[in-house]
Amino acid sequence: MALLNDTPVARVRSHNRSFGDTHVLRSIDLDIADGEIVALLGRSGCGKSTLLRSLASLDPVKADEVVINGRTAVAFQEPRLLPWRTVHQNVALALLNTSERKSRFDLAEQTLAEVGLSEKLGAWPLQLSGGQAQRVSLARALVSNPGLLLLDEPFSALDALTRIEMHQLLIDLWRRHSMAVLLVTHDVDEALALADRVLVLDEGRIARSWSITLPRSDRAPSQPEIARARGEVLASLGVKPVTVNPQRNPLNNQGAA
Amino acid sequence: MRWVSPIVIIAIWQVLSTTGVLEETTIASPAQIASTAIDLVQDGTLGTATLISIQRVAIGFLLGGSIGLALAIVAGLSRIGENAIDPPMQMLRMLPHFGLIPLFIIWMGIGEQPKIALIAMGACFPLYLNTLAGIRGIDRKTLEAARSMNLSWSQRIRHVVIPGALPQSLVGLRQSLGIAWLSLIVAETVAADSGLGYMINHARDFLQTDVIVVGLAVYALLGLTTDAVVRYLERRALAWRS
Numbered sequence: 001m002a003l004l005n006d007t008p009v010a011r012v013r014s015h016n017r018s019f020g021d022t023h024v025l026r027s028i029d030l031d032i033a034d035g036e037i038v039a040l041l042g043r044s045g046c047g048k049s050t051l052l053r054s055l056a057s058l059d060p061v062k063a064d065e066v067v068i069n070g071r072t073a074v075a076f077q078e079p080r081l082l083p084w085r086t087v088h089q090n091v092a093l094a095l096l097n098t099s100e101r102k103s104r105f106d107l108a109e110q111t112l113a114e115v116g117l118s119e120k121l122g123a124w125p126l127q128l129s130g131g132q133a134q135r136v137s138l139a140r141a142l143v144s145n146p147g148l149l150l151l152d153e154p155f156s157a158l159d160a161l162t163r164i165e166m167h168q169l170l171i172d173l174w175r176r177h178s179m180a181v182l183l184v185t186h187d188v189d190e191a192l193a194l195a196d197r198v199l200v201l202d203e204g205r206i207a208r209s210w211s212i213t214l215p216r217s218d219r220a221p222s223q224p225e226i227a228r229a230r231g232e233v234l235a236s237l238g239v240k241p242v243t244v245n246p247q248r249n250p251l252n253n254q255g256a257a
Numbered sequence: 258m259r260w261v262s263p264i265v266i267i268a269i270w271q272v273l274s275t276t277g278v279l280e281e282t283t284i285a286s287p288a289q290i291a292s293t294a295i296d297l298v299q300d301g302t303l304g305t306a307t308l309i310s311i312q313r314v315a316i317g318f319l320l321g322g323s324i325g326l327a328l329a330i331v332a333g334l335s336r337i338g339e340n341a342i343d344p345p346m347q348m349l350r351m352l353p354h355f356g357l358i359p360l361f362i363i364w365m366g367i368g369e370q371p372k373i374a375l376i377a378m379g380a381c382f383p384l385y386l387n388t389l390a391g392i393r394g395i396d397r398k399t400l401e402a403a404r405s406m407n408l409s410w411s412q413r414i415r416h417v418v419i420p421g422a423l424p425q426s427l428v429g430l431r432q433s434l435g436i437a438w439l440s441l442i443v444a445e446t447v448a449a450d451s452g453l454g455y456m457i458n459h460a461r462d463f464l465q466t467d468v469i470v471v472g473l474a475v476y477a478l479l480g481l482t483t484d485a486v487v488r489y490l491e492r493r494a495l496a497w498r499s
Contacts, residue, residue, distance in 0.1 A: 080399055081402075085420075096406070126497065144406075
């Protein structure tokens with residue numbers, strides 16, 4: 001077991017990607033350990049989605065630069081369900097080319113129950129709310145029991161309340177399946193709430209990384225470790241910290257006399 | 258209430274015919290047309306003519322429709338296919354296909370072949386254009402999601418491309434059937450010794466306006482029927498768009 005756990009689910013070495021003359025990824029080194037949640041932050045165009053696509057084998061990459069152990073699955077920002085297949089069929093489709101092909105509808109039903117959508121088995125995707133569709137998309141990614149779940153800003157199109165529910169759901173699913181997760185996100189607070197490790201990608205390089213060791217239940221924004229990491233992550237993303245004036249009068253937006 | 262005005266119009270028509278304002282050589286009375294229809298059904302003339310016409314449309318439509326569909330799939334799925342197929346198709350579709358009748362007659366004579374060729378030619382393009390547009394309109398992101406699930410090429414065709422292109426393709430199917438019926442009427446009017454068009458032309462020689470109207474009514478009914486069938490298919494196949 002110890003040996004197995006030492007093998008990362010993903011190992012990236014000196015990985016470069018360029019489109020024409022534009023270097024999108026420069027010499028990326030990254031190991032993702034079994035069961036680890038890694039959040040990847042960065043400004044738009046920093047290459048974070050490109051890195052995810054490399055790991056998902058959606059783009060051709062050199063075999064020695066990206067090594068994946070086990071299955072991967074992807075959930076995207078948009079649910080990308082097939083509107084002409086029912087929820088049940090959409091999830092089952094992910095098992096079509098696996099050894100679980102024969103039991104795919106049973107497994108799809110189980111996974112949909114895990115994301116709380118047992119009642120929507122026969123529904124068409126267009127009948128779902130945004131949050132429900134994204135849960136189907138998560139179920140579709142998880143049904144194949146991947147060793148590495150790749151999430152490309154999966155919650156960024158959801159409203160704030162739904163997003164909090166989805167964070168909880170993701171953690172519940174992670175505890176049950178103990179898959180590794182690479183979460184690409186714009187949201188610093190989301191990254192700090194969910195990840196074991198936070199990476200900031202800048203101009204195609206991993207600029208900095210933070211390990212977040214606090215238990216997830218203890219990660220209130222007021223916790224010193226979280227607050228410090230938050231400030232540092234924002235700074236490395238180029239966001240200047242806003243100093244709050246405790247004297248500020250919120251009604252006229254001016255300092256009190 | 259919508260049936261009131263057609264009944265009133267037919268009643269007025271009947272009165273005008275009975276009082277001699279409308280002469281029978283201009284247009285027969287509704288009662289006359291109805292009794293002629295019954296006669297034509299009973300002596301088998303109408304049934305035989307209709308069957309022959311349906312057969313022409315069916316063969317021509319199946320031929321032209323499947324050519325259009327096959328070309329659209331090849332053009333829609335490969336860049337080479339598109340470059341090879343689309344430019345000549347876009348040029349050919351600009352030809353008014355009824356204008357090809359003289360050529361068809363020179364090439365194929367005046368038997369069944371030129372009629373079926375004309376119907377096939379007409380039915381081919383709407384299915385081609387709409388199916389190609391449907392395939393091109395498929396969301397690349399959905400295809401990519403299918404690829405991320407390791408679906409093979411043929412599985413992506415089956416689960417993404419065909420159902421994704423189907424709504425637009427069914428629009429093409431309706432247009433193709435409409436043009437197929439229209440082409441039949443033109444083809445049968447130009448040269449025919451059987452079928453509904455022949456029945457109508459034959460009646461013209463004897464000023465039998467009642468027979469002409471019966472023939473036209475059957476054309477209309479046939480067109481309505483195929484249109485209803487396609488709309489039924491649309492409702493069944495596109496339930497997911499609810």
